[in-house]
Amino acid sequence: MSAQSSSKSEQLRVPAGAIFVPASAREKAKLLDEDAIRRALVRIAHEIIEHNKGTDRLALIGIRTRGAVLAQRLAKEIETIERKPPTVGALDITLYRDDLSRIAPNPVVRATDISFDITDLRLVLVDDVLFTGRTIRAALDALIDLGRPVAIQLAVLVDRGHRDLPIRADYVGKNIPTSLKERVEVRLQETDGKDEVIIFGAEEASNA
């Protein structure tokens, strides 16, 4: 799961009397801009179609929040190419997290919106950042509770490495080697007002 928009927490973090540093100076680098994100999604859309030999019995499942947005966009790209839209659903994995008994308060639950039977479908799970793999583990458990798909593949916009679990992506927008102290944030028009992927340095990440 990516961190939420950082603007609020950054404001809170500035101690009284601190010299104001514009947010742009603390962002280490912009890894992908709007065009790069669009090109990555177009390529992934082609790869999904090619790998699955079309879109028959194919469904995209986005992991809330930003994965669900990316799944919708991928579906549009696929529709442009194939002239018919794939089925799309949104999955909330909160109730399947492995750290629920360790965190307080419990995270906000959003609705899972998969209004079709996933049994015998080929599913492409979509998320924004692949990191430890724990979110994907939770998503796999959640999907298995909903039915028995023929196959589950994984598409992510960014793979930043550091897996805790034996999980890999089938479709990757961009591989970005990172240090554990860094933080990668995907921002999308629909949720954050603009498209970009930002990496934050160690200093910011340690306060996150």
Next chain:
Amino acid sequence: MPDTAVIAPEAVQTAQWTKKDLLGLRELSADEIRLLLATAESFREISLRPIKKVPALRGKTVVNLFFEPSTRTRTSFELAAKRLSADILNIAASTSSMTKGETILDTIKNLEALKVDIIVIRHAAAGVPQMIARHARASVINAGDGAHEHPTQALLDLLTIQEKKGRIEGLQVTILGDLAHSRVARSNIWGLTKLGAPVTVCGPPTLMPAQMEQLGVTVTFDVNEAIRHADVLMLLRIQHERQEVTLVPSLREYRLRYGIDRDRLKFAKPDVLIMHPGPINRGVEIDSSVADGPHSVILDQVTNGVAVRMAALYLVAGASNGGGAADE
């Protein structure tokens, strides 16, 4: 899911649930009520799946401790706990050591010694859940205390209104019936007024507490007037078992003056919602033609009850985890 976006997401993102217990709607903020409702909306979908179970409360133990008879509330909590993978024990006072003279606090201490995480309690005396919550480490959920509060019932009523009407704010809600003995009415009045819905209460004068206006509601004794402007009409059960003296001359007279039948419904708005916390007394406060009619959402209330109780269990369980922040 057509109605997942009813609550503004920004309101939910900022709200956090930090209370160990859910004791009543009086002490909740409007944002906390909205968070409970939004969480319940998300949970509603789980009960529609072929496999109606998620692992969120795996390893938690919930006790249903009921000192008053209850079927629907107890069953609803039991299903809610099971659908979240919690383990649940049912203790009815009539079969417990309470009949051997054990005090309520000793019962609670024993349950805590059994490492129970959440205690769901119903008691005939107002204030018992609050007292237990102060003494127990476990989370306490009030499933009805005397004529005081019944928070999960009010929340499921709010969720049903929101589901059917798309909003709560600005709706005219009339609560009709035995206000004096109704914890459901009190919790609903607190919840509805906090969310911006004006409430009118109506009933026989003998069943209307003095100074009801202090809760911020309009009091009327004119049934047709109370019905006329209502977007939502909540009927309360005539609780024979709570009345030590007869406060209405007869059930037949109550029916004639306050019962809702097809004829009286003609005074109401064409899209009025008819709600009832159950169990209904057919032919007393509600006629079968109304209870089974197109305006009735009584069974939707029952369905939403499970989602609301899942939300309550999930949120109080999280507040007492005492752990750190979520991983990124």
